[in-house]
Amino acid sequence: MDFEYKPTLTLDPTVEAPKPAELISSAEKKVEAPVFSMESLSEAERKAVEDFAKKINIEDTNTVLQYGAGAQKNISEFSGAALNTVRTKDMGEVGDMLTGLVVQLKTINFDPEEKKGLKGLFRKAGTQIEEMKAQYDKAEVSVNKITDQLEQHQVVLLKDVAMLDKMYELNQAYFKELSMYIIAGKQKLNECREGKLKELLAKAEASGLPEDAQAANDYASMCNRFEKKIHDLELTRMISIQMSPQIRMIQNNDTLMVEKIQTSIVNTIPLWKSQMVLALGMSHSEQAMKAQREVTDLTNELLKKNSEMLKTGSIDIAKESERGIVELETLKQTNENLISTLEEVRQIQVDGAARRREAEVELTRIEGELRQKLLDLSK
Numbered sequence: 001m002d003f004e005y006k007p008t009l010t011l012d013p014t015v016e017a018p019k020p021a022e023l024i025s026s027a028e029k030k031v032e033a034p035v036f037s038m039e040s041l042s043e044a045e046r047k048a049v050e051d052f053a054k055k056i057n058i059e060d061t062n063t064v065l066q067y068g069a070g071a072q073k074n075i076s077e078f079s080g081a082a083l084n085t086v087r088t089k090d091m092g093e094v095g096d097m098l099t100g101l102v103v104q105l106k107t108i109n110f111d112p113e114e115k116k117g118l119k120g121l122f123r124k125a126g127t128q129i130e131e132m133k134a135q136y137d138k139a140e141v142s143v144n145k146i147t148d149q150l151e152q153h154q155v156v157l158l159k160d161v162a163m164l165d166k167m168y169e170l171n172q173a174y175f176k177e178l179s180m181y182i183i184a185g186k187q188k189l190n191e192c193r194e195g196k197l198k199e200l201l202a203k204a205e206a207s208g209l210p211e212d213a214q215a216a217n218d219y220a221s222m223c224n225r226f227e228k229k230i231h232d233l234e235l236t237r238m239i240s241i242q243m244s245p246q247i248r249m250i251q252n253n254d255t256l257m258v259e260k261i262q263t264s265i266v267n268t269i270p271l272w273k274s275q276m277v278l279a280l281g282m283s284h285s286e287q288a289m290k291a292q293r294e295v296t297d298l299t300n301e302l303l304k305k306n307s308e309m310l311k312t313g314s315i316d317i318a319k320e321s322e323r324g325i326v327e328l329e330t331l332k333q334t335n336e337n338l339i340s341t342l343e344e345v346r347q348i349q350v351d352g353a354a355r356r357r358e359a360e361v362e363l364t365r366i367e368g369e370l371r372q373k374l375l376d377l378s379k
Contacts, residue, residue: 038183045180053184058192058226067226068181068233074174075236147265154261157254164251171243178237185230192223
């Protein structure tokens with residue numbers, strides 16, 4: 001059953017106050033701002049303080065020693081609960097997860113090394129998208145795992161934020177309780193010093209008896225001990241005052257981590273997936289564009305080569321078609337050769353005729369010599 005913790009003043013140290021854990025889980029109503037004086041208290045609280053102050057007996061040593069001990073114990077247990085809350089929360093693990101998430105998102109290479117040439121292009125076109133999808137699938141497994149863990153931590157942090165709100169309210173309640181003990185104690189101390197202590201001092205001065213002086217001194221010592229006890233409660237209240245901003249700081253850190261996780265889950269991961277879709281689409285477009293470019297370049301190269309071949313062939317054919325059956329140079333050369341041949345033949349014939357005439361003369365001479373010789377032999 002839910003209940004609200006209300007500060008209760010008691011002189012019985014054996015009365016147990018609700019445990020911090022119970023109050024944290026059940027405190028729902030907001031507590032008023034810290035109080036420091038009677039004027040800050042409600043009418044019911046002022047009456048409770050005044051009634052309680054009347055019950056305080058500073059001459060009872062046990063009462064002085066145990067005064068406000070329950071409230072101090074609550075603050076001590078509450079500080080321990082707050083410490084455990086901080087100790088059991090490992091924000092470094094969340095930070096490591098966020099770092100791991102960034103690393104996973106960077107594993108996909110959207111700009112792989114390009115292969116040169118038409119062969120490399122078509123090989124790349126057949127494998128790049130598959131490689132990118134394989135990288136994405138591998139990263140997605142890790143990303144989904146980290147995301148699940150982050151969502152679990154987010155739930156824990158949200159519960160902690162709500163719990164810290166209740167801890168803050170509980171701390172305010174403890175602060176008010178301590179303040180009421182302090183106000184009641186100071187009121188009682190003032191009454192004792194202004195009342196009984198002055199009476200005892202006046203009696204001691206009037207009587208001059210040592211036992212009256214001792215009684216006044218003992219009562220003054222009791223007042224001093226009680227004042228020190230109130231001072232101890234004020235120190236404890238200062239711890240409670242310091243706990244409030246500390247709780248808010250822890251709560252703010254948890255809230256920041258929740259926002260960071262939320263940003264990663266709601267913005268970063270969907271953005272990464274959308275970028276992956278865009279990258280795959282751009283990869284398709286780029287591959288088509290590069291393939292078209294290579295085809296266009298190849299077509300232009302073929303056209304250039306064909307035009308060069310056509311030019312060379314056309315020129316050669318035109319030149320050949322313009323040539324005569326027998327070229328003029330050939331006729332000139334053959335004519336010169338013919339003239340030279342005729343000239344040489346004529347010269348040969350002339351030389352042959354001359355040699356024949358010489359031979360006839362020589363033959364005549366020989367014939368005459370032979371005939372003469374034969375005549376001479378006949379004599």
